[in-house]
Each structure stands twice: as structure tokens, then as C-alpha cells.
Amino acid sequence: MGPERITFGGRLLPAALIAPQLLIVGLFFYWPAVQAVWQSFQMQDAFGLSTEFVWFDNYRALFADPAYYQALVTTLVFAAAVAGLSLSFALLLAVMADREIRGSGIYRTLLIWPYAVAPAVAGVLFGFLFQPGLGLIARGLNGIGIPWNPLLDGNHAMILVVMAAAWKQVSYNFLFFLAGLQAIPGSVIEAAAIDGAGPARRFWTIVFPLLSPTTFFLMVVNVVYAFCETFGVIDVLTHGGPGRATQTLVYKVYQDGRIGADLGGSAAQSVVLMAIVIGLTAIQFRYVEKRVAY
């Protein structure tokens, strides 16, 4: 399968070819990661005037804090909701846009646009629409008898940040799903149609399994996105509130590290978060990937 592999002989040339990537990854990923681990064992004042090596104190404080476990649960709920919502919605859109329709190129382009919107901007947008009392959608909801109030109702706030975070990711998922759909040979589907399989059956028995590599890849990307990159949306929309209803792990890292100037504690949280994300990705590759047909 696939083209013939090209192998470079010797050791020097391959090393030289790969060195720039390694250098960049090392400089911008491994070095900060090592720094975070090192800092998580220290206690420091904001100005860095005095630093003390405190072994596992920061971790101990972390695991003794009930708020941390709450943030963990919140994050899991949040990630599952964001990944589920953005994947299913993007798949629906991709299937629609894959049809033979006039001007499909324009639809496809328009559907990709929201990806260019920065998370914070997406947050502001949703904030305006859903602000109780002034927001367009919020007033509509109140008008039909739903007392929408994300400022005080934790579930409303969660729905709001999930929608904003998922909305941001739909375009990206759409792009991959559309490419995946277009890679499926038309003859297979036509053959099924001739055999009498209806659209729903064709989709679930042929298209969806053939899309599984794409779906799997997107699932990993979306979970990592929900875990690590959604802080801007949360900061703009809810600041982690009301109560601690939308305080995810990554938002807590920001609150403790940047606002609270607790660098050691925040570094310890980053390290734990990193471990969780690595662990989740490993589980996904180890178990879920077995069900993927390439």
C-alpha cells in the first residue's frame, strides 16, 4: 500500500534533516515543560526575590484542595460536551455540504470562516448574544418562558461556554470531515444504492466506518482543545463562575498563576494537566484506535 518508502543512507544526513524540527520542538515544548516541572517544586514570591525548593508541597496542597477535584470533574464534563457537540454538528454540516448542489464551493468556504475567529472574540460574540436583559438570544429565551441567567445559574453558564467553545471548533472539524467524505470512492456508495440500501443505511454501514480514522484524529484534537485552549472563551464569558461552575483545570492554572502570582502552585497544576492530557491521548491511541479501520 502507498508509495515506495524513501530511505536516506548513513546517519549524518537524516540527523541534519530532522535537526531543525527537533530544535524547535525542544526549544518551544520540551524546555518550557522541563521548566514547569522544575518550578512546580519551588515556592517563589511574585518578584522572584526569594526562591525555595519545597519538594512536593505544591502538589500536596493541590491534592488537598476540594476545588481542584471539582475543576477536574468540570473539565471532563466540559471536554466531553465540547468534543461531542462540535464533532456531531461538523459531521452533519459536512455531509450536507458534500452533496451535489449548486454553489457548494461557496457554502464550504463560508463554513470554514469561523475558524479564523480568535477564541476571545468568539467569547465576546456569545457574551453579547446571551447577556441576560440585553442580549438578543437571551431576551428571546426569556420571551418564551426560559429564565435564562448564566450569571447565577451554573448550568446555563456551562451551556454557554460549551456552545462558544464548540462553535469555534466546528469549522476545523468540518474541513477534515469534508476531506474524508470526498476521499470515499463514489462507486462503493453507488453499488450499495443499487443493492437497495437507503441513505441512512449507506451512511451508517459504509460512510461512517470509512470516516473512522478522521473521526478518531478529530476526537483527539478536540479533547486536547477542550482541555488546553478554551481558557479565552471561559475568561471572557464567565470567569470560571458562577460559583465555580465553569472553572476548568486550565482556567484554574491561569487564575492561580497569573492573577494569584502563585507560580509554584500553578506550575504543579500545569504538570498534572500535562500528565492528564498525555494519559488521555495514550488511552485513545491504545484502545480506541483498535476500532479504527484505515
Add this chain to the structure above:
Amino acid sequence: MAPTTTIRIALAGLGLALAATPALAVTELQWWHAMTGANNDAVNRLADEFNASQGDYKVVPTYKGNYGETLNAGIAAFRAGTAPHIMQVFEVGTATMMSAKGAIKPVYQLMKDAGEPFDPNAYLPAITGYYSTTKGEMLSFPFNSSSMVMWVNTDALKSIGLSEPPKTWPDLFAAAKKLTQNGFPNCGFSTTWVTWLNIEQLSAWHNVPVATKANGMDGLDTTLEINGPLQVKHLGNLAEAQKDKTFDYSGRYDSGFGRFTAGECPIMFGSSGSYGNVKGAAKFAWASAPMPYYPDMPGAPQNSIIGGASLWVMGGKKPDEYKGVAKFFAFLSDTDRQAKLHQTTGYMPITKAAYEKSKADGFYAKNPALETPIKELTNKPPTENSRGLRLGNLPQMRDLWAEEIEATLAGKKTAKQALDEAATRGNAMLRQFEKQAGR
């Protein structure tokens, strides 16, 4: 543009900079600040005036983002050894700055070393108290101060038969209830900065402590007292009022202020610094009034505490540079300059003379809203409960307190439970700060 041209221009610029440096005998003083719009203009004008007034020093103001960003930028720069000379820090960052011994140069020390005339008694004590030790030594230079006032839609009050804003909390709750029944179903009254009003100002205004050790001014080993009878009673009242929107929550920070200017909330607590905003946006008759008080508390109201920011002098600079900074502060303290700054920005006058001058000029007759915060601040001489707050990590602590207040308003906790937990969690944060900063 071809890359070579870019490089050539860059090199030429570098050459010019190198050539120019020795020719300038003036000492540059970097001033990092967080002022935007009209306030940014005021900062630039002050620097220009100072630079034109003498030839030895040049103050260079630089905008570094909002208050939090400016503080973070300053901390990062200090760690990298490139701190500015003067840094504008918001009032809740005071404990962070003050605990950074060696990172800052106390202002009283600076003025003494430089031999500049400096009389702490010339300043409004309610303002300088926030930035002074309990011995009265001024640590930072007050620059822009505000306080919390009650903004009222006087048209709305008239519609329920009130010619004056309510003076006490019971009256306010009653008036707000009437307002929800007469044209304001979404909101009788609301507030920005929910903890600033309902914990910090409430306590000071009733001469009740927020924390032991004179609200943290006497040491880092302070514990919170925000779960006292007054605070519990007040939060309970708020939660009750939230049920029928007599009070309606508008978020932790000040983004809800638009509900007042848009006419949705007829009464809104907010910074006196919102003056320009109200003046520009409100399409109804409005006024500012002092915060209400509970009449059963003896001695209330006491005095309010300030918001806004002050100027901190960073440590590790050359004596000549400090001389320049001291000169600049003396320049800022000038009565006419202070009065003008107060009258153009809406921030508080810092010296007593500037206040007296504004009064004599008839400024408050035309702008009564700007006198309200001064009357609140100077209502009585500050006590240890009303001088200010010096709590570590106060910006983050406010979020923590707000979380608990939100839980109460949502009906998930009683006021007592919420404030007890806010105190417990806040104390853990204070101990953490003590460990970090106290060594």
C-alpha cells in the same frame, strides 16, 4: 521592500540611537501606566509639562495594558532586570508591591533622600492611608483615586414618589422593590464589583473589620473576618432581594454597568470614575449619592475606602534617577496641577489644597456628582477598619469571595455558609501568600 533595505534602515536607526545617546545629558525616567482615552491624554500632558519645566530629566510614559497587565509586565520586567522607574499599580496590588522588599523604593524614603519638600499631611488621609504604613510612612504616591458611589436614575425615583436617593439599606431595598413593580421588572438595583461594595466598602462604611491586624496593614499574619454578623445579614438581604429581582446580580467586575446607562437598572453601584461614562451615555436625569448604611449600626456611616491606583517607585535604580522621580512627584503635588487633573479626569483630588481650590472655584456646584466620593472618603477620620486593605493576592481573593456570593444569590448556600467558606478558603490563600512573601 527588499530585505537589504530593511536591514540598512534598521542599522541606520541603530547608528542614530547610538550617536544620540551621549549627546543627551538628560536622564530618562520610564513610567509604565494603565490609562486609556482621556486619562492617557492627561498622563502624556503631565509628562510633557514636566519635561518642558526643566532640562535634566525626561519622563517617558508607556501604556502597558490594563491594571493587571501593567502589574504583570512590571513584575516580569523586574525579574528580567529591566523594571521601569515608576509603575502605576491598582489599589488591590498594594500588598503584592509592599511585600516585595528590595523591589520597591518607599516614597517617603525617596523624598527624604532627594531632599524634596514633602509633607504627608498635605494629602487627603483617606487616600494616603491606603498606601501608608501604620506609622504614617507613605509607600507609594497616590495618583488616581476613586470610590464607590450609588448612581441613581432620578427620573425613575420620581416615578415612585422619591425626590431623594435612599439613605439607608432598608430604605433602598424598599425603594428598589417599588421600582421592580413600576417599570423596572428586571432590576431594582444592581452593582459592579460585587465584593468591593458588599464586603470591602460595606465593612469600612460600618467601621467593621474585613481582617485582623488592621485589615492586614499591621502584618501578613492576618485572618479574614468577612463572616461577621453585619456581612452575613447584608448578604442574606441581597439573596432575599435577588429572588424577585429587587436586587439583580450583574457579574463580578464592571461589565454590567451598561445596565444603568441603558436604563435597565435604575440604581447601580459603581466607581465614581464612571462619571464620564454616565455623562456620555445616560438619556435620563441622574445623580450620584453616598452608599447606604444600616441605621442600627452605631456610628455608621464611617468613611469609604478608595479604588484606583498609585505610583510605585521600583528599587535598584541610580541615585540621580531617584532625584528625578522625587522632582516629578513634587511637580505632581502642585495645587493647580492637582486641581486641574481632578477636574479633567474625574478622579479624586489628592491634596487638601486641591480640594479646597476646586470648592472655591465653584467646581462642585456645577459637578455635584464628583463631590460625592470625596464626601464619602472624608466623612470621618479613617479608623483601622476603614483605612484600606492590605491583603495578599487580593485580586484573586475577590474572585474567590465572588464565587461564594454567587452561590448564595443562586440559593445554593446560606449567607453564613458562604461567608464562612469564603473566609476559610481566603485564609488558606493568605497563608500561602505569607509563605511566599514573608521570607
